[in-house]
Amino acid sequence: MDLPAGFAGRVVRWQRTHGRNSLPWQNTREPYRVWLSEIMLQQTQVAAVLGYYERFLARFPDVQSLAAAPLDDVLALWSGLGYYSRARNLHRCAQMVMEQHGGAFPRTAEVLQTLPGIGPSTAAAISSFCFGERAAILDGNVKRVLTRVLGFGGDLALGANERALWDHARSLLPARELRENMPRYTQGLMDVGATVCVPRNPSCLLCPVQEQCVAAKQGNPQDYPVRTRKLKRTAESLWLLHAQAGDGSVWLQKRPTPGVWAGLYCLPVFGSRDALEEVLPAAARRRLRDVEPFVHVLTHKDLHLHPVQAVVPPEWNAGEGQWFGAGQWPGLGLPAPVRKFLENAG
Numbered sequence: 001m002d003l004p005a006g007f008a009g010r011v012v013r014w015q016r017t018h019g020r021n022s023l024p025w026q027n028t029r030e031p032y033r034v035w036l037s038e039i040m041l042q043q044t045q046v047a048a049v050l051g052y053y054e055r056f057l058a059r060f061p062d063v064q065s066l067a068a069a070p071l072d073d074v075l076a077l078w079s080g081l082g083y084y085s086r087a088r089n090l091h092r093c094a095q096m097v098m099e100q101h102g103g104a105f106p107r108t109a110e111v112l113q114t115l116p117g118i119g120p121s122t123a124a125a126i127s128s129f130c131f132g133e134r135a136a137i138l139d140g141n142v143k144r145v146l147t148r149v150l151g152f153g154g155d156l157a158l159g160a161n162e163r164a165l166w167d168h169a170r171s172l173l174p175a176r177e178l179r180e181n182m183p184r185y186t187q188g189l190m191d192v193g194a195t196v197c198v199p200r201n202p203s204c205l206l207c208p209v210q211e212q213c214v215a216a217k218q219g220n221p222q223d224y225p226v227r228t229r230k231l232k233r234t235a236e237s238l239w240l241l242h243a244q245a246g247d248g249s250v251w252l253q254k255r256p257t258p259g260v261w262a263g264l265y266c267l268p269v270f271g272s273r274d275a276l277e278e279v280l281p282a283a284a285r286r287r288l289r290d291v292e293p294f295v296h297v298l299t300h301k302d303l304h305l306h307p308v309q310a311v312v313p314p315e316w317n318a319g320e321g322q323w324f325g326a327g328q329w330p331g332l333g334l335p336a337p338v339r340k341f342l343e344n345a346g
Contacts, residue, residue, distance in 0.1 A: 001150060001168070004212035008174040012181050014208035015188030020195070024053060026187070031105035031130045032063045035093075038122050039086050043299070046194075052081050064103060067094035075263055075333025082336065088263055089117025109135040120166075128186045132179035136169035137186055141193025146172070147225040148197060151214025157229035197221070237304040239276045240338070241268040242291070242345060243284075245314040250329060250342065253321035260303070261335040267307070267342075268318050276308055279318045284310045291345075296337040307341055 020026070023046065025037035036056060040049045056077055060066040066074070071091050078087035093116045097105055105126070106112050112123035121142075124135035138146075146152065146169055154161030174181040188208075196203045204216045215221040243251040252265045270276040277285050291307040314323065324332065329342065 001152070003168065003171055004149060004209065007149070007172050007209060007212060008181070008185050010208045010212075011188035011192065012174065012184045015184045015191060018206075018208075019184075019188050019191040024050065029130045029183075031126060033057070034129045035105060035118075035126050036090070038125050039090050039117060040081065042086060042122070043083055044081065048081070052078070063094045063097050063105075066091065067098045071263065072333060076331055077333075079264070079333045079339060080336045084262060084264060084333075086117060087333075088257075092116045093118065105130070107131045108133060125186055128182040132182045134173050134175075134178055134182060136166065136173055137189065138166055138169050139190075139193075141197075142169070142189045143225050144199065145189060145193045145197045148202075148215035148221045149209055149213045151218065152224070153226055156225050156227045233300055233302065235302040235304060237271075237306065239270040239273050240266075240305055240307045240341070241270065241276050241279070241318065242307050242309045242341070243268070243280075243312050243316070243318065244309070245312065245316075245323060247314070247325070249314070249323040249325050251312075251316075251318060251321055252324050252329060252332070252334075253318070260298075261338075263333070264335050265324075265329070265332040266335055266338050268321065273306065273308065280310055281312065281316060284312045284316075287311060291341075294337070294341075296335075303337075305337060305341075307345075309345070 015021075023037075025033050028034065037049070037053060040053055040056075059073075059077055060069060069091070071088065074091045075084065075087050078084060081087075096115055097103060106115075107127065108131075109120070109123035109127040112118050112126055113120055118126070121137045121139045124133075124137045127133035127135050128137070143156065143165065146165060147156075150168060152165060152168065154164060156162050156165065174185050192207065192209075196207050200222065202221050204210050204213070204221065207213065207216070210216050213221075215224050241251070251268065253268050255261045255264050255266050255269075257263055268276075268279070277288070280288075287310070289309040291309060293304060293306045296303040296305055330339075334342070
């Protein structure tokens with residue numbers, strides 16, 4: 001496969017004048033801030049990350065403060081951003097940076113990958129942004145850009161094809177003035193994928209590499225990338241017990257790890273309404289109130305949630321868990337649908 005000449009230079013020049021250059025984690029080579037943004041941006045849109053990023057920095061301005069914080073505090077700040085394993089890995093990574101690297105992030109993608117939650121593409125982004133390392137990123141947006149430009153029709157569900165695309169990505173990297181060009185090139189690829197070379201109806205006329213793009217010449221950019229194996233969507237019904245004491249306190253339990261909402265505080269979860277009723281005293285069972293069910297959509301699963309409200313005596317408990325007052329539970333790490341339900345129920 002012939003690689004397009006001058007590809008990196010086009011991306012660098014375009015990024016300088018047309019790319020995104022004013023996001024709060026840009027214009028810095030501070031590894032902590034870049035790392036935090038990269039983890040938050042995994043599978044999450046920029047608009048959703050902005051507020052969380054600012055709040056995180058206000059509470060944890062450096063890796064030392066994040067490493068020293070209780071995990072519950074980290075999960076509480078992350079609440080609503082989703083993919084909570086990122087928050088757990090973020091916390092553990094900060095601790096390992098302190099314990100194993102003296103509080104300084106490693107300067108190469110190879111070593112960064114040994115830290116929790118940092119895969120090859122994230123490691124390359126951090127090392128190229130902060131240290132100008134010649135390292136390739138290959139997230140979902142960049143895969144789309146490169147497969148279209150190269151006309152790479154290999155099925156990315158196959159490991160051999162994925163590795164081949166990685167090789168192409170490395171071959172396209174800038175070769176000189178890396179300290180200046182690598183951050184712009186890396187950001188440029190991200191920007192092209194996010195704003196121009198989008199999945200449907202790409203703006204090919206605005207693309208800096210349109211003249212080099214095989215898919216644009218073929219007129220079929222929507223055919224790339226090729227991935228035949230798709231994860232099957234599933235559905236699950238869960239019953240949520242909204243148990244309240246007379247003073248309005250609500251009973252919450254910490255979710256087990258691993259599993260849905262691992263490590264977060266949550267209303268008690270049951271696989272059936274009968275199982276929910278079994279933990280309640282007889283008097284409470286006679287006065288249950290079923291709330292309108294709703295659906296919470298995860299990446300590959302639809303959760304059909306059925307809240308059931310019960311008033312119970314304060315000495316009641318459902319095993320592990322505790323009572324939280326109206327002034328306490330908003331500060332906990334809660335799954336987004338549970339937080340929204342409690343806010344509306346209040």
